Amino acid sequence: MNTPNITRRHFFNDCAVGTGKIALASLLAESAYGAAKSPNAAASSHFEPKAKAVIHMFMAGAPSQLELFDHKPMLTKYEGKPLPPSVIGGQRYAFIRPDAAVLGPRFKFAKHGQCGAELSEVLPNLATVVDDIAIVKSCRTTQFNHAPAQIFINTGFSQPGRPSMGSWVTYGLGAESRDLPSFVVMSTGSGISGGAACWSSGFLPSVYSGTRFRNSGDPILNVSTPAGIEAGTQKDTIDLINSLNHRRLKLDGDGETATRIANYEMAYRLQTSAPELMDLTKEDKATLELYGCDPKVPSFARACLLARRMVERGVRFINIYNEGWDAHSNVEGNVRNNCKNTDQASAALIKDLKQRGLLDSTLVVWGGEFGRTPMVEASVSLGRSMGRDHHPQAFTMWMAGGGIKGGVTMGATDEMGFNIIEDEVHVADIHATILHQLGMDHERLSFRAAGLDFKLTGVEPCKVIKQILA
């Protein structure tokens, strides 16, 4: 037989991976022609990785750090008074004027765990795993509007068009799973401002795009056989397609045809593996209760449980979006409500991963796109009161697992929670850290497009956040 050449065009021509290694996205799956020799097998990283998978719980809309992690009693003391202009500097705001009065924290804080990390009363569950997580109170971004800020956190750039974290990671590391996409995106709220740009592959080959797992209809678009087509017919159809494609392959010798044959096989497997993944009937009652998950109802809790199942099945990068944190009015109610929906499941995910021995190899990241102002937002014309506006200068994120040191709190803001005064962590530092835990050097993971060598972390110097590494 005229052995077809199954090289992937762009891997030989476009993939200027710094290390010269060749990775293939999971979605290409192993080739029909010898899995062992396929460039798709999980590729080697730059150095020994701590984490194999990432779960990014993205709190879209931007949670108030002042109601959750960054306790500022001084705000209560000065409530109703404006901040001095020297503190505010030239910062622009979306809705409020810089001279708006400050608003005290709406909740009580207490110390938890052996580490004694301070958490707000609306995070009772997170409090139980606080010794497993590292809290970074000194995160900073450059963007103060939702869409650009969300796109920035996800892609390292504030405008659409760059590859997202999950795309870079799957591009760099390849896939672990033969039966599922390696970069998965779930939405559990009202809408993602940044849209599909947040999980786009940008200028990387499009196979590195995130695959949406949906709450209604098919979890993966078109993963179900259409009504009226029996399982046998579906199987026969794929067999026929692949037989005819094999014949074509022999004639034309086009490697793309070989890949296509492999993809029909993978598609067929997906038709089984996706429903199997989504089927929570095998989860015991204790687990469902741990998460607070009703298997039938799409929710943040269900997404967290699914994320654990995905990690077990070799999915590399998982985005769980939880939208609705944009508390321009009634920040108290907003945070209380959102915590009701997310606190238990976030903590459950840590516990569950830990009890299954998966936490060490799974990096869990929690955070929004920016913080919220120490100043109050109120507007008679918009009917808003007791809210907080967007605050790019300081916000809080936490990470756990995957080589992150538990029980750490790092970074600090000033007594009004406006500016960072200790250990500033920029978005690019977070990216560098995530890549580092996956065994990749952010300086070496690059791709040439439109005349430039692009990196997830951009051109500004940035650093791995060593303080939180185990």
Next chain:
Amino acid sequence: MMMKLPFFLFLLAVSANAVDFNRDVRPVLAQQCFTCHGMDDHGRKGKLRLDLSDSAYGKGKSGEIAIVPGKPDASEVIKRILSTDEDEVMPPPHTKKVMSEKDKATLKAWIAEGAKYEAHWAYSPPKATDAKASIDHFIRQHLDKEGLKPSPEADAYTLVRRVYLDLIGLPPTPAEADAFVQSQSGQSNQAYEKLVDFLLASKQYGERWARRWLDLARYADTNGFEKDRPRQIWPYRDWVVKALNDDMPFDQFSIKQLAGDMLPNATAEDIIATGFHRNTMLNEEGGIDPNEYRFYAMVDRVGVTGTAWMGLTMNCCQCHTHKYDPILHTDYYSVMALLNNADEPTYHIPTPEIKAQQKAHAERIAKLEADLPKKFPGGEAAMQSRFAGWIEDQSKRASQWQVIRPTAMKTTMPHLEQQPDGFILGSGDISKSDVYDLSFKAPIKGVTAIKIEVASHPSLPNDGPGLTNYEGPLGGFFLSELKAAQNGQPVKIANAEATNEEEEDKVNDAAPAAAKSKKAARKAAVKKTNNAMATLDAEMSSGWQVLGGYGQSHAAVFHFEKPIDLTNGFDLKMLFEKHFACPLGHFRLSVTTSDHAEATGHPLEVENALATNDQSKREAMLRRFLETAPEMKQAAAPLLAARRQMPRGQPTLAMKERPSSNPRATNRYHRGEYLQPKETVPPAVPAFLPSLPKNAPANRLTFAKWLFAPENPLTARVTVNRQWQAFFGRGLVKSLEDFGYQSEPPSHPELLDWLAVEFVKQGWSLKKLHKQIVMSATYKQASQRTDRSDQTDLENVLLARGARFRLDAEIIRDSALKAAGVLSPKMGGPGVYPPQPASVTSEGTYGKFEWKTSEGEDRYRRSLYTFIKRTAPFAMATTFDAPTGEACLAKRDVSNSPLQALTLLNDQMFMEAAQAMAKVVIAESPDDDSRLTNTFRRCLTRPPAADELIMLQTFLQKQRNQKLDGEALWAAVCRAILNLDEAITHP
């Protein structure tokens, strides 16, 4: 088998010299030396330039000669890079640049070989060395050199399928294919040429080629970013289709898109064409800085212009001087300055029909006005009696108003101009907090009140009267505060009222919060905030607003606590502040000395006539009476409604060059950051390219024409290369968007130049270029891989065989629809909504966009017409690598994924196609074999081979055994064939 790299590629690049200046030396100099010794005057050290031979061969400031050709040891450059002295070594330690040993060796070798500087191939105009040449001539020449033979011509079925797909983006029907196959006798090329001409003349040609252009134009039907609201710019898309069908010369095609509004006697079509650079995104998220996003749009425009016409990675220079190519940081902003002097209006297309409708509308209004008296209950006598009473009554209430004109107008951003009628008209850029400072001086004493009249104006967004052009109520304004002063002392305004106080507070806010809190916000008792008094409360979030729209006319009256004297001057400060920009666009100021001023709502002329008992204005008074009299409420309603509506024509987004009274300055932005504007830069093109003509203003139009100047080295090459890529899957220059120093050199430089020269010679005709390509033997080759070409030329750079690659998303879908016999031929119009799973737009997208699936023929239109929502694009298109319209795309990725398999297998649209095809096939063909053949040919053009037919028969039988029959059975067959590799591949 080992996979071999295409080693000859390395050979291609190696020139006679061991060291090639552009390939080997320039990158080293660029990275290590040019920061201080390059083209950038800024920061040059030692007066030395290493990018120019004259400077490099001459004496530097130190007196040493940097480069002595042939003598590396005598060259200061080499001494310095080898030096171990911290004060001597280059690059200096503080730059943190470290030159590798390899780079040092390269420089040494280059100098030893004579230190020859070479021009970059792309930066000198293309020359055709052999006028009698042809595509095949150049391709064969190269193949001969590599010892390769071209492939034979593809069989007739393959050829007809290929040329249909390439030229019109659709496969032939079996009948169309047969017509060609049968007419093709022997070696005759006539039938083929006839077919090519037929396809080039087909309307579907423009639809196929428009899609490729729209990738560059980043066309979409929504604004992008969070809100991602729909926009109407499809007339631009239709303009592209028509221009391509008309074979508009590519220079005209381009000039109109870049600067059609500036052409002498610009037609509506010319203005629609400027939509090209209106395809930038618009962020309408709550509280953005509109000028920041306008800056990003300009950044996008510069980058796209560089990509689409110049093959320059201009985008690299937003933040700094180009690392490799001779483009300065300043050049980038100079090109921006060329493009940056336009306003961005919504253009209502004035078709003859619209003009006729407008005329009819005006006539209708005139008639309604004339008929009004006849409709008075009780007739003429009753009317006169009531009118007299009205005059008497209103005269007492009326005050005489005197229009005052500012002696000085200062604003934070918008541009204000006084009109002959005393109105002030605003234009230009706006910000979230705009202030108007107006000064007056008039010999009027005892002024008790001042009135602000606002009225619509056709130059304003949504007709005004405000300048709000995003996020908020379009054309509205919001006056937060009004402050009066004399000689720097505040003048107290006691109270105020407006004519629209009874209106609802229709604040069209972007409520960025989640649904839940939105509801809560609505529930919160909203204080009535829209009133003139609210402009006096020192609270910025309350004020007086008028929503936008045609025929708006309102006024607010502000009463001074004590009468004032304007003789020695009077200052008015108007503050417009909200989370979106909201300044006023069309307004007039007047004052009165009356002791009973009020916002009567009467037009100024009528109120003054009433106040002065001016009988000459009786007619105007009568009209006002009839329009406002309670007993005329019903009768006047049609007139009042008609005044608020005007047939405006289909809107589209366009460019409009600014008037010379209000040019927009462009700055350089340090590190490309919006918050770091530096010096103003003049409009200009990069110095390494031919200059703009001296006798023309340096503006957008001159720039657009300059792209097509005979001495411009880039445009023709970039354009022919992109066309070539469409037919062969790979450009002669691989990087369609980058012809710079770092790009891979052309595989066939002579062919590229020859095509470029021919293209210009043929009047920039794309159709002629396309014909030239498809008529070549190179194009017509079979695409089967031969052992030899496969192993030496994986990528098929040398074209020893035809090109085989997966088809574009749109062609895949359209081919299925045509094969099924359901493809609608309808052209143009608003985007349509073919079936796709609801969750694509309902989940995770902001505002839960509902995809209302189109019915009837709109369900099966060509994919070009599918509505493109940027943040949640049509799923099938995304799966097959179509762009989202968020960024310019010169070349699509060609991916191959299981999600594509799932789409073709299970997507509703493809199921419907299979079902529709089944019906047709059953009706058309009598028996199994003819049905199988018919299906096969509808999808793949060629008849099935015997073994293929057997496979299909086996499948058919197996399904019958499983009790499948009729349409369901045949739909299963159609579905399988639609999924074949061959069905979605350029053959």
